[in-house]
Amino acid sequence: MTCKAKAKNTNQQELARMLGQLSLTAAAGQISRLLADAAKQECSYSSFLKQVLKIEINGRFQRKLTRSIKRAKLGSTMSLDEFDFSVRHKLSPAAVKELLDCQWIREGRNIICVGRPGTGKTHVAKALGHAACMKGLVVYYLTAAEILEQMHAALADNTYQKVFRRYTRRTCSLPRSLAICHWTSRRRIICSAW
Numbered sequence: 001m002t003c004k005a006k007a008k009n010t011n012q013q014e015l016a017r018m019l020g021q022l023s024l025t026a027a028a029g030q031i032s033r034l035l036a037d038a039a040k041q042e043c044s045y046s047s048f049l050k051q052v053l054k055i056e057i058n059g060r061f062q063r064k065l066t067r068s069i070k071r072a073k074l075g076s077t078m079s080l081d082e083f084d085f086s087v088r089h090k091l092s093p094a095a096v097k098e099l100l101d102c103q104w105i106r107e108g109r110n111i112i113c114v115g116r117p118g119t120g121k122t123h124v125a126k127a128l129g130h131a132a133c134m135k136g137l138v139v140y141y142l143t144a145a146e147i148l149e150q151m152h153a154a155l156a157d158n159t160y161q162k163v164f165r166r167y168t169r170r171t172c173s174l175p176r177s178l179a180i181c182h183w184t185s186r187r188r189i190i191c192s193a194w
Helices: 003-021 025-029 031-041 045-072 093-101 121-134 144-156 160-168
Strands: 139-143 172-176 179-183 189-193
Touching: 003 025, 003 031, 025 031, 025 045, 031 045, 045 121, 045 139, 093 121, 121 139, 121 172, 139 144, 144 160
Parallel strands: 139 172
Antiparallel strands: 179 189
């Protein structure tokens, strides 16, 4: 390796280290490629800096999205592209796809997916949850029992208001396996899941 190549390699390592110190990890991981591309294209300083910042912004968005989906417990990415609307005649593809803009969340509206098992309620709910994550909104995908359990525990430790606000502010809460419960004459609870 020539002295010029060693100096270039040392400079790239130094830049990567400095970017890492500034927590610009996505740019640090791609600095060699960015410098090579800039040299080939003879970019201006501002164009090069713009590329570095664009890489970092995209990297941060992807990490935030990954964390949001993991925290929401949505599982693998779902979309409505592979959803078979032809089997569900009463379900309008245009109406459901319009919900992906998440305006309904900003307006504080609710959506209830009702139907027999295997009709795609969970698929639609998860697709809406993923769309909300893509928009930077907070999403919760949990059972109605989990929500009630958290609310009950919050009453015990006096954090009820905080927990209540978590589910009532403009977020996307997707309770799954909601059941209808009613009392019988013998005072037992009978639950029938949807």
